[in-house]
Amino acid sequence: MSELRHRVAKETESTLQQQPSEDKTSDSELKAEKDGVSDSESKVDSGIPEVPVSADDTPEVLNKALSGLSSRWKNWWVRGLFTLAMITFFFFIIYLGPMVLMMIVLCVQIKCFHEIIMIGYSVYHSYDLPWFRTLSWYFLLCVNYFFYGETVTDYFFTLVQREEPLRILSKYHRFISFALYLTGFCMFVLSLVKKHYRLQFYMFGWTHVTLLIVVTQSHLIIHNLFEGMIWFIVPISCVICNDIMAYMFGFFFGRTPLIKLSPKKTWEGFIGGFFATIVFGIVLSYFMSGYRYFVCPVEFNNDSNSFQVDCQPPELFQLQEYTLPSVLESVTGWTTVHLYPFQIHSVALSSFASIMGPFGGFFASGFKRAFKIKDFANTIPGHGGIMDRFDCQYLMATFVNVYIASFIRGPNPSKVIQQLLALRPDQQLHIFNSLKAHLVEKGLLPALEGAAA
Amino acid sequence: MTELRRRGGGDPDSTDNISDREAGGDDRPDLPGDAEGEGDVDSKADTPDVPLSTADTDNTPECLNKALEGLPPRWKNYWIRGVLSLAMISGFFLIIYMGPIALIFVVMCVQIKCFQEIITIGYRVYHSYHLPWFRTLSWYFLVCVNYFFYGETVADYFGALVQREEPLKFLARYHRFISFALYLAGFCMFVLSLVKKHYRLQFYMFAWTHVTLLIVVTQSHLVIQNLFEGMIWFIVPISIVICNDIMAYLFGFFFGRTPLIKLSPKKTWEGFIGGYFGTVVFGFILAFLLSQFQHFVCPVEFNSETNSFAVECEPSDIFVVQEYTLPAVLQNTLRWKTVNLYPFQIHSIFLSSFASLIGPFGGFFASGFKRAFKIKDFANTIPGHGGIMDRFDCQYLMATFVHVYITSFIRGPNPSKVLQQLLKLQPEQQLNIFHSLHAHLRDRGMLAPEA
Numbered sequence: 007m008s009e010l011r012h013r014v015a016k017e018t019e020s021t022l023q024q025q026p027s028e029d030k031t032s033d034s035e036l037k038a039e040k041d042g043v044s045d046s047e048s049k050v051d052s053g054i055p056e057v058p059v060s061a062d063d064t065p066e067v068l069n070k071a072l073s074g075l076s077s078r079w080k081n082w083w084v085r086g087l088f089t090l091a092m093i094t095f096f097f098f099i100i101y102l103g104p105m106v107l108m109m110i111v112l113c114v115q116i117k118c119f120h121e122i123i124m125i126g127y128s129v130y131h132s133y134d135l136p137w138f139r140t141l142s143w144y145f146l147l148c149v150n151y152f153f154y155g156e157t158v159t160d161y162f163f164t165l166v167q168r169e170e171p172l173r174i175l176s177k178y179h180r181f182i183s184f185a186l187y188l189t190g191f192c193m194f195v196l197s198l199v200k201k202h203y204r205l206q207f208y209m210f211g212w213t214h215v216t217l218l219i220v221v222t223q224s225h226l227i228i229h230n231l232f233e234g235m236i237w238f239i240v241p242i243s244c245v246i247c248n249d250i251m252a253y254m255f256g257f258f259f260g261r262t263p264l265i266k267l268s269p270k271k272t273w274e275g276f277i278g279g280f281f282a283t284i285v286f287g288i289v290l291s292y293f294m295s296g297y298r299y300f301v302c303p304v305e306f307n308n309d310s311n312s313f314q315v316d317c318q319p320p321e322l323f324q325l326q327e328y329t330l331p332s333v334l335e336s337v338t339g340w341t342t343v344h345l346y347p348f349q350i351h352s353v354a355l356s357s358f359a360s361i362m363g364p365f366g367g368f369f370a371s372g373f374k375r376a377f378k379i380k381d382f383a384n385t386i387p388g389h390g391g392i393m394d395r396f397d398c399q400y401l402m403a404t405f406v407n408v409y410i411a412s413f414i415r416g417p418n419p420s421k422v423i424q425q426l427l428a429l430r431p432d433q434q435l436h437i438f439n440s441l442k443a444h445l446v447e448k449g450l451l452p453a454l455e456g457a458a459a
Numbered sequence: 460m461t462e463l464r465r466r467g468g469g470d471p472d473s474t475d476n477i478s479d480r481e482a483g484g485d486d487r488p489d490l491p492g493d494a495e496g497e498g499d500v501d502s503k504a505d506t507p508d509v510p511l512s513t514a515d516t517d518n519t520p521e522c523l524n525k526a527l528e529g530l531p532p533r534w535k536n537y538w539i540r541g542v543l544s545l546a547m548i549s550g551f552f553l554i555i556y557m558g559p560i561a562l563i564f565v566v567m568c569v570q571i572k573c574f575q576e577i578i579t580i581g582y583r584v585y586h587s588y589h590l591p592w593f594r595t596l597s598w599y600f601l602v603c604v605n606y607f608f609y610g611e612t613v614a615d616y617f618g619a620l621v622q623r624e625e626p627l628k629f630l631a632r633y634h635r636f637i638s639f640a641l642y643l644a645g646f647c648m649f650v651l652s653l654v655k656k657h658y659r660l661q662f663y664m665f666a667w668t669h670v671t672l673l674i675v676v677t678q679s680h681l682v683i684q685n686l687f688e689g690m691i692w693f694i695v696p697i698s699i700v701i702c703n704d705i706m707a708y709l710f711g712f713f714f715g716r717t718p719l720i721k722l723s724p725k726k727t728w729e730g731f732i733g734g735y736f737g738t739v740v741f742g743f744i745l746a747f748l749l750s751q752f753q754h755f756v757c758p759v760e761f762n763s764e765t766n767s768f769a770v771e772c773e774p775s776d777i778f779v780v781q782e783y784t785l786p787a788v789l790q791n792t793l794r795w796k797t798v799n800l801y802p803f804q805i806h807s808i809f810l811s812s813f814a815s816l817i818g819p820f821g822g823f824f825a826s827g828f829k830r831a832f833k834i835k836d837f838a839n840t841i842p843g844h845g846g847i848m849d850r851f852d853c854q855y856l857m858a859t860f861v862h863v864y865i866t867s868f869i870r871g872p873n874p875s876k877v878l879q880q881l882l883k884l885q886p887e888q889q890l891n892i893f894h895s896l897h898a899h900l901r902d903r904g905m906l907a908p909e910a
Contacts, residue, residue, distance in 0.1 A: 177867075178867050180863050180866055180867055181863050181864070181867040181868075184859070184860070184863045188817060188856075191820065191824070191856075192817070192820050194824075195722070195820050195823045195824050195827065196720075198722055198823075198827045200721070203827055203830050203831035204831040204832065206827075206831070207827070207828060207831045207832075211666060211667070211670050212666070214670055214673065215666045215669060215670060218669065218673070265651075266655065267650070267653055362643060362647070365646065365647050365650050368650045368653075369646075369649075369650050372650065372653045372658055372661075372662065373662060375658050376658035376659040376661070376662045377659065377662075401643075401646075404639065405639070408635050408636055408639045409636070411635055411636075412632075412633050412635055412636040413636075422877060422880050422881055422884065422892065423892055423895060425877045425880075426877055426881075426892070426896060427899065429877065431900075431903060434896065434899075434900060435900065437877060437878050437881065437896075438893075438896050438897070438900060440878055441878075441881055441889065441892070441893055441896070442893065444882060444889075445886075445889060445890065445893060448886065450886050450889070450890055451890070451893070
């Protein structure tokens with residue numbers, strides 16, 4: 007969620023004017039520096055850093071079409087158009103299926119990482135630090151390798167067991183990932199240069215925090231996706247809806263400011279967005295729970311070597327009858343109502359999106375103010391960078407993952423089998439007997455008379 | 460591994476001059492051209508030294524000072540270092556003797572102290588000691604992350620105890636959710652505490668706290684997990700790193716000639732290589748000595764009946780003496796055909812190699828960090844040695860390596876954890892797994908074939 011950006015022409019001009027004066031200040035500071043470190047840090051304060059964000063990036067064709075309108079309306083049209091374009095694209099990739107979704111998540115993650123690292127370079131003027139660009143991308147690769155390896159081993163278990171090189175890679179996966187990370191660490195230590203110690207440590211810290219935020223959470227998104235595409239679509243849609251609804255309510259009814267950090271947010275927008283998002287969430291989950299394509303866990307079919315989404319829908323996605331509490335009964339005149347249990351969960355998801363999601367946006371706003379940038383980048387005209395669109399999504403992805411792990415599903419059965427087979431035979435026997443006793447107790451197994459151990 | 464610190468003369472003068480300048484700088488108005496007052500803070504941050512570092516004041520206890528009055532400063536320094544080294548090693552033996560609970564407790568204290576040292580450096584670097592809320596938030600995040608990790612460990616190893624007590628069962632079941640909620644509360648507090656003039660500083664401290672947590676807390680938990688695997692997996696790595704430190708220093712002192720790396724000018728190649736061989740031999744011998752005792756070798760388990768830790772078991776294969784045929788080369792030189800070794804001794808060679816070859820990089824990282832922020836030591840807790848972090852900087856990489864080594868090459872998953880997960884699955888999935896396991900065990904001949 008980002009504030010309205012005024013792309014009025016005069017602001018662009020004033021930024022361009024500031025840039026020559028910026029160069030002058032940096033020159034004079036260069037003369038005064040003794041230590042390379044103080045130079046970069048004092049350059050940081052001289053007004054807006056050289057992140058080239060504020061140039062107008064709208065495609066020519068749009069510019070021509072909207073040439074008649076005043077700048078403010080033009081801005082709205084551009085934003086509106088791109089919002090629609092992004093939403094359409096979202097529907098399109100859902101249609102294309104899980105593989106494409108994973109690819110898109112990976113691309114978004116790489117782009118977000120790139121944007122944040124670029125900001126770090128601009129803030130610290132460290133673009134030319136020896137090795138540093140290589141090392142940042144290397145660490146990104148390492149961490150992704152580690153996470154994708156864990157996911158692949160879980161979900162593609164049979165495929166991995168079949169192919170010999172994959173089996174070795176998966177058996178020693180942690181060790182290999184650690185060795186790769188260590189190599190990067192040693193490269194970093196060996197690349198420390200006398201004048202630039204502090205800067206290099208800053209960039210090292212910056213890279214790691216970015217990895218922590220961006221990469222781990224994109225993998226949580228993929229875990230959610232494998233749980234069932236509905237766990238991917240509904241949270242993202244709730245956050246987008248909250249964005250739009252809060253903006254609309256704020257536009258029409260907004261009066262009381264919400265937080266000093268984002269002066270354009272209002273309490274009316276916040277509360278209106280909350281209720282609207284809950285309603286939207288309930289309606290959306292009602293529609294989606296009917297289709298197996300969205301509801302079933304994504305599984306990899308070894309025989310056809312492709313993803314399939316076919317199953318018996320779990321209880322969560324079957325219509326059940328709920329008795330309304332008497333209050334609602336008198337109001338609506340219904341005694342019972344048919345709901346999917348998932349719709350009740352969606353209320354929890356929508357509440358989180360409306361109440362906590364904005365904190366992710368405030369965090370990003372604070373970050374942009376701290377480093378005096380208008381947008382993370384200029385990828386999407388009218389909206390800024392990819393990070394600008396996704397800043398609220400990150401908290402949401404983690405929440406959904408924790409929610410699923412705590413309240414919905416148990417552990418992944420194929421992972422449990424894997425671990426079972428890795429145990430020693432006597433431990434396996436012990437577990438076998440405990441499991442047998444447990445199943446017999448629950449009445450799932452007839453009490454066998456003795457033959458099997 | 461840290462360089463010799465000269466407490467004789469050194470260059471403390473520059474520190475004093477700069478701290479005066481900075482104290483004056485605090486009263487100056489904001490730098491021109493900066494509307495938000497943050498430029499002031501950043502220029503303070505880039506002045507070369509961290510003011511009033513307690514690491515530079517002499518912290519030796521009075522009694523030691525009196526006893527060593529007669530000697531020149533350099534020898535006094537050596538004596539202090541030597542005495543404190545012996546004291547620390549004795550302390551180490553004492554807590555090993557006291558058992559697993561004391562060890563866990565000590566690890567926790569060390570972790571808290573290291574965290575405090577690094578955060579204090581951050582405060583000094585950024586002059587942010589008086590930032591609203593920030594001290595509270597840093598400690599809050601430490602508590603959160605520790606709660607998360609201890610919860611995961613406790614739920615694993617104390618499974619029976621947890622299932623018994625009702626509140627513990629509830630906490631264990633929703634552990635991730637509760638930890639996440641606690642963390643989120645801290646995150647929201649951070650966002651609400653952002654103050655107009657101090658945005659950048661607050662983000663820096665936020666990031667500093669998180670990176671410190673990542674380094675210090677996660678690895679102290681890996682140390683505890685290694686400990687539960689068997690106390691030998693805790694004692695041998697730590698001893699090897701300490702030994703490498705001492706051996707590299709001694710070899711460097713007697714034979715040192717060629718500098719190793721620009722970052723630490725007192726390290727030499729002779730010390731490095733001598734330390735490597737010395738450590739391998741030491742690890743080999745130590746592994747032999749410790750592998751004989753059940754107290755060190757058995758996994759630490761919590762006995763639900765006696766409500767205490769028990770270290771008793773049938774030693775696993777790697778701690779049982781086996782006969783190895785020497786390769787022909789060694790046979791000719793030593794005239795032995797076979798040799799009786801514990802397999803663990805072979806593993807100890809790998810651990811020693813890592814400690815000698817890669818461990819120093821942890822030390823170089825810490826040296827680079829201290830040079831970057833222009834501090835002499837992390838703190839001044841141990842006279843002659845600096846802070847706790849100074850002693851433990853090489854240990855961190857080692858702890859992670861040992862943990863990864865154990866999970867990759869030594870043990871499989873924890874059987875009680877697997878059983879726990881099994882019992883949480885849906886009944887149909889349990890049946891499925893039951894049948895697969897049945898078939899698997901039957902194939903292996905562990906079960907009599909069904910009639």
